[in-house]
Amino acid sequence: MIIRTTPKRSMSPIFWLLFGAGGMLSALFGPALIILTGFMMPHGWGVPSRFFDFAHVLAFAHNPIGKLVTFAVISLFFWHGAERLFLTLKDMRAGNILMLRMATYGVAALLTLITLFLLMEIGF
Amino acid sequence: MSERKPFHRTQPRYWWAHKPYLAYTVRELSGVAVALYGAVLLAGLICLWRGPEAFDRYRQVLASPWSSLVHLLLLVAMIWHVVTWFQTMPKTMPKLILHGRQVSQQRLTAIGWLSAFVCSAVFLAVVVVTGVLS
Numbered sequence: 001m002i003i004r005t006t007p008k009r010s011m012s013p014i015f016w017l018l019f020g021a022g023g024m025l026s027a028l029f030g031p032a033l034i035i036l037t038g039f040m041m042p043h044g045w046g047v048p049s050r051f052f053d054f055a056h057v058l059a060f061a062h063n064p065i066g067k068l069v070t071f072a073v074i075s076l077f078f079w080h081g082a083e084r085l086f087l088t089l090k091d092m093r094a095g096n097i098l099m100l101r102m103a104t105y106g107v108a109a110l111l112t113l114i115t116l117f118l119l120m121e122i123g124f
Numbered sequence: 125m126s127e128r129k130p131f132h133r134t135q136p137r138y139w140w141a142h143k144p145y146l147a148y149t150v151r152e153l154s155g156v157a158v159a160l161y162g163a164v165l166l167a168g169l170i171c172l173w174r175g176p177e178a179f180d181r182y183r184q185v186l187a188s189p190w191s192s193l194v195h196l197l198l199l200v201a202m203i204w205h206v207v208t209w210f211q212t213m214p215k216t217m218p219k220l221i222l223h224g225r226q227v228s229q230q231r232l233t234a235i236g237w238l239s240a241f242v243c244s245a246v247f248l249a250v251v252v253v254t255g256v257l258s
Contacts, residue, residue: 032244038195081159
């Protein structure tokens with residue numbers, strides 16, 4: 001009998017966690033966010049038009065809670081899509097696993113870093 | 125001499141485009157639409173970082189009919205994501221037992237849909253009320 005003292009650990013749970021968090025966040029608030037930023041704010045429907053002013057949106061991005069919300073929404077939405085796209089492409093046998101990982105998780109990781117960088121550059 | 129001839133079930137190349145797998149494909153791709161909407165928001169963040177002129181152009185793009193069409197499609201995909209997310213949720217979580225009885229999958233799905241509706245509606249209501257009061 002072979003006893004392995006150090007079991008091989010999988011990275012998958014990390015991606016499942018990000019996928020699940022993004023899935024739940026988008027399921028609960030996604031439709032409202034699209035209605036708000038895609039229709040209400042650009043056309044001034046139901047909200048004052050100054051809500052979409054540069055100064056207003058910048059103030060939101062300066063606020064630490066605003067920063068956190070922006071970061072969570074953008075990065076978790078990306079991780080959610082990345083996991084789903086990865087598993088679907090894997091099932092479609094669209095390419096080798098490493099390539100698919102780079103094209104999905106890799107892109108999500110890169111865009112998460114860009115989001116973090118922009119939020120830090122915009123300042124407090 | 126015996127020759128081994130294992131049976132290989134054939135799999136059509138585009139199996140995912142046919143029933144019943146098409147429902148799976150559409151469900152998974154609705155999750156990808158979530159990421160596409162994230163990209164729309166990231167584009168806004170980039171324009172915000174670049175300055176007022178870039179942000180004004182972002183506003184113009186978002187006010188265009190093309191943007192409305194894209195957002196309408198994103199909204200449809202997002203709603204399908206909400207519907208299917210809570211349909212699969214009871215299948216992926218441990219059994220929930222309350223007062224010695226298992227809560228049915230249909231009930232968990234219904235609770236999920238209701239919470240999604242309440243969260244989105246309350247969020248929009250808070251934004252509108254904030255706008256009216258400010």
